[in-house]
Amino acid sequence: MPPTRYFTPSEVAAHNVPSDCWISYLGKVYDLSPLCDQFSGDILLKPIVASSGKDISHWFNEETKDLKTHVDIITGCIFPYTPMGRFVHVPPSCPRSDWPNNFGIPWWKDEKYLVGVLSKKTRHIRIINTLTLQEQTVEVCAEETMNDILKRYLPYNSHASSYTWKYFGNNLDMNKTLLENGINDESEDFFELRMDEDEFLPPISLYFNDDLTES
Template sequence: MSPARAPYYTPREVSRHCTPNDLWVSYLGRVYDLTPLAKENRGDILLKPIILSAGKDISHWFNVKTGDIKTYVDPQTGCLKHYTPQGRFLHVPPSFPCSDWDTDFGRPWWRNTSYEVGILSSKTRIIRIINTLTSQEHTLEVCSEETIYEILGRYLPYNAHAASYTWKYCGVPLNMELTLEENGVRDEDEEFEELKMDCDSHTASIHLYFNDDLTEL
């Protein structure tokens, strides 16, 4: 089995964490759980833009090269300001001199890696998993970067004994340490789109064969 690594999340999974008591965001390819930040600053008006963005990707707030909040020159004042499209938020300094600006918070939250929980998938895929022993089928949205072992983890809620099966595609056993693409399960969404075909009607199917099933000798 591959060594443990940071988990991948789909945008849909991130979007489920969309309340002040369960607040996730994604930016610059990473996923962050800002629930502790929200609890520590409950009632602070500067928390509002973050709450409004709960469950969403906020990469547009950041400079890709520096990883910091975007800045721009105000055309009226000529001063450098932070880009805060939904209003100034926690740890962003005011745009004018202010005596009550508290700077003892340490690292700004977007630089605090302790909030990081995983990686945002750059492309998700829909696959069907068919249990040949029970004839049950389940459709899963998975991350294209995930190995078959990691996909197996997503499937466990439907079959707690998933590891006792041989996973196959077109009759060929899959290498559990490789991704779908690396196993020859191609992502043909772009081709289907070019041909104006419905991608959802052409879902790759993974067949599971129980290892103790004597019919599979």
């Protein structure tokens, strides 16, 4: 099994057009771009496109992991709950001969669209390159290891692997999370004290090892 990849809500929000359509629900992130391409021009795609880049967990029953349902007041039949209108793979409210139901697994149950997990909590950290004195603020997922965070930092420094990562002089275990490395999340404390959390972001210092990695 490949390692789990975590995404921040802002990362999901960046994929918000039909050709690059991501959505999240029930804690997971899905790339529905192939579905949008398959049903391009179909009116039933409209609710999905309108929700691209957003979380649609409110469409689903957390226990059944399926769409919520409601009882039609006219027919008394149970139908999927679609607050933004009927969408792809949802049956019509009345029997119709023009609706193909041989598509197999509905998209919301098809793991082929799954790309990762939505982070339950994100954090901002300061990464300071002691060689160049450059500093970046990076949003990371609390569930990520330091190696995952290193990958997020690569756009700023393609040789990040050639540095020793430290927090207040202590080497960080790159296979552990921030919390496991003793870097506590104090955001709630700052909120209660009405202090600006951004002014007290945990500083992670990078020290060059003189073994330059290939880019």
